[in-house]
Amino acid sequence: MKYKGLTGKVVVPGDPEYERARQEYNKAIDKYPAVIVYCFNPEDVANAIRWSRENAIRLRVRSGGHNYEGYSTGTHKLVIDTTFMKDIKLNIADDTVRIEAGTRLLPLYEYLYKYGYTFPGGTCPRVAISGLVLGGGIGLSTRYLGLTTDNLLEAEMVGAGGNLLTANCECNSELFWALRGAGGGNFGVVTSYKFGLQKVNKVTLIQLRWDNNVAARLQFLQVWQKWLPHLDRRLSSFSGIYKRGAWVNAFFYGKPEEARRILAPLLAIPGLTLENIDYVPFIDAVKTIAAMYPEREAFQTAGRFVQRQFSLDELEKLISIMDRAPSDRDSSIRVYSLGGAVRDIKTDATSFAYRNAGYIMAITSSWESKAEAPQHRKWVNAGFKYIYTITRGSYINFPYSQTPDYERAYYGEHLRRLRRIKKEYDPHNIFSFPQSIKPRF
Ligand SMILES: Cc1cc2nc3c(=O)[nH]c(=O)nc-3n(C[C@H](O)[C@H](O)[C@H](O)COP(=O)(O)OP(=O)(O)OC[C@H]3O[C@@H](n4cnc5c(N)ncnc54)[C@H](O)[C@@H]3O)c2cc1C
Structure with missing residues (x-):
């Protein structure tokens, strides 16, 4: 069977859900993926990466589907979607929270506020934590609490080989550096995040x-x-x-x-x-x-x-x-x-x-x-x-396909270091999209 090896919820052309599943927030994006796989855990993600390689069908990574240019989907692509990974685990003892990749912002704000916490997220209720934090993340608390990504303590990611990686200041620290501003779709599929929190009333x-x-x-x-x-x-x-x-x-x-x-x-x-x-x-x-x-x-x-x-x-x-x-x-x-x-x-x-x-x-x-x-x-x-x-420099979370020299525009002086990290973690460039980081020095 063609889809053997894929686990999670698999949606393909012809399925009743396909039409809804292929849509992004931006209605102007009109792509027809070969397969959309809704993952429930890192293992489903790893299986999808493996399937993509074995079947020579390139992949895209999607969480909230809010990318302006539709870089989280593509015609004839495998879309790895984390929508159903939305668990939130709060640790009141040390004011931290672990959030799964598909969590949308409004449910996150609502959950945390019940326990008296704010969150330095964006303003759209349906944007997912993944795209937001991996590109920086600005909102109406930014000048007080920093970018969303400045409050990130750790991320777990399924890498190009299907392996589960932990990235923080001690472990895979270069990857952790890269994920905080350039992580969307470039290095792997991030499955969860740990954030430090502040109180608010x-x-x-x-x-x-x-x-x-x-x-x-x-x-x-x-x-x-x-x-x-x-x-x-x-x-x-x-x-x-x-x-x-x-x-x-x-x-x-x-x-x-x-x-x-x-x-x-x-x-x-x-x-x-x-x-x-x-x-x-x-x-x-x-x-x-x-x-x-x-x-x-x-x-x-x-x-x-x-x-x-x-x-x-x-x-x-x-x-x-x-x-x-x-x-x-x-x-x-x-x-x-x-x-x-x-x-x-x-x-x-x-x-x-x-x-x-x-x-x-x-x-x-x-x-x-x-x-x-x-x-x-x-x-x-x-x-x-x-x-x-x-102006100088473009915000990767507000991408525009017509941006000249896009890698330099999004990443400025960090580009060389990002390319090195890209080469280390994704040497075969399986995580690519029209404006992704290219793995070269
Ligand atoms: C209506 C609207 C309001 C917005 N408001 C704000 C705002 O207030 N502040 C702000 O900073 N931005 C804002 N944005 C921009 C938003 O932050 C980006 O579009 C963000 O990338 C969306 O994340 P997503 O997961 O919903 O989208 P997706 O389209 O699913 O993903 C965005 C990018 O991240 C990658 N990606 C997704 N999930 C993962 C994952 N698990 N691991 C690795 N890569 C992944 C995708 O491949 C893609 O490149 C807004 C966008 C819209 C459409």
Whole structure:
């Protein structure tokens, strides 16, 4: 039998579940894998790797399926999927948690909050821990608690030979270094993670909107870039501009009165249409932001690291890009704060190469019908081409297939070391995808 040797739940073309199983979060990804194997344990993963080799069918690794470019799937590929590996084991005695690879963020936040813990994850409820932490991981706690990956203590991974490896600071330490920023799909299938945890009770949830206020966009970008370098690290923000206005979403690990003082330069931008600055249980803040995400959508995005202040002329160019957007609401330029705790760690301590950047800037557009796709893609591409000239480095968790010299863009000065590690752990390059690390010196 063709699928002999595969264990776990096997879904193939023709199965009633195949159509659902082949989908990614991004509806614009339309791939037809040869087999999807849902693994329940590391042994299923090892069997899948072996099967891939024996049947000469290349593999892809998938957890939450949120990769923007669909690099966790592929036509005629074997997709190794960890969706059903979602066990969470908390150790209250030492404030650590062990999380299986397929765990999605909202259930994780909910579980940990029951025991009084926060988690430095992202904002989308359905993104899985794997892609997030292996690419760095930013969110609304980042400046206070660091990247998701900065809180990682250990990972277990099934390697290219089907062997189970433990990676931490003592054991397979080079691999552990590589996994913290460049781990997605490059070295093996990570099956579980151990994280250190911090306690939390309430946070201040901040939501500001300047709707139907085109003048606020430039003012927002001007304030943002002056405000961020001196910003209290207890505040992290995902904000942006769109064709008709601007917005700010943020968490502040402190009380609203103090948050208001910190936010003063933003609150001074005229024409606010929404001003929520509320002290709420952490989990309520998480859920309010999570509720903004659709279940799935068709989109194109590219994310770059911003390393310097922009001139007025550069900011005005960004506004003019926004003016040409194909959608009033669903096209935007977004900014994601870094700094604070992200800079406490030395750049060469993990493979996340752009720790010293001020923030990430992404250009994104989403659409409803296939016919609209070309104009949205064209706009993102034109905007990216300009943003590329004023930024340095790309965020691997916001990948873009048109990025020139992608390995250098994602990994900067860490590329040589990553290639060496790639060669050691995956010499035959079985873990590959269109923008994977190539095993050469
Ligand atoms: C709506 C939305 C919101 C987002 N919000 C945030 C955010 O707030 N912060 C942020 O930092 N990012 C965010 N992202 C980006 C997100 O972090 C990345 O897309 C992430 O890689 C998704 O992980 P995943 O496991 O869900 O996706 P997948 O597509 O399953 O995997 C992503 C990559 O990791 C690899 N991979 C998956 N599982 C494993 C594994 N077990 N072992 C080894 N490699 C594996 C895949 O091969 C692929 O290359 C968001 C994305 C979307 C679509």
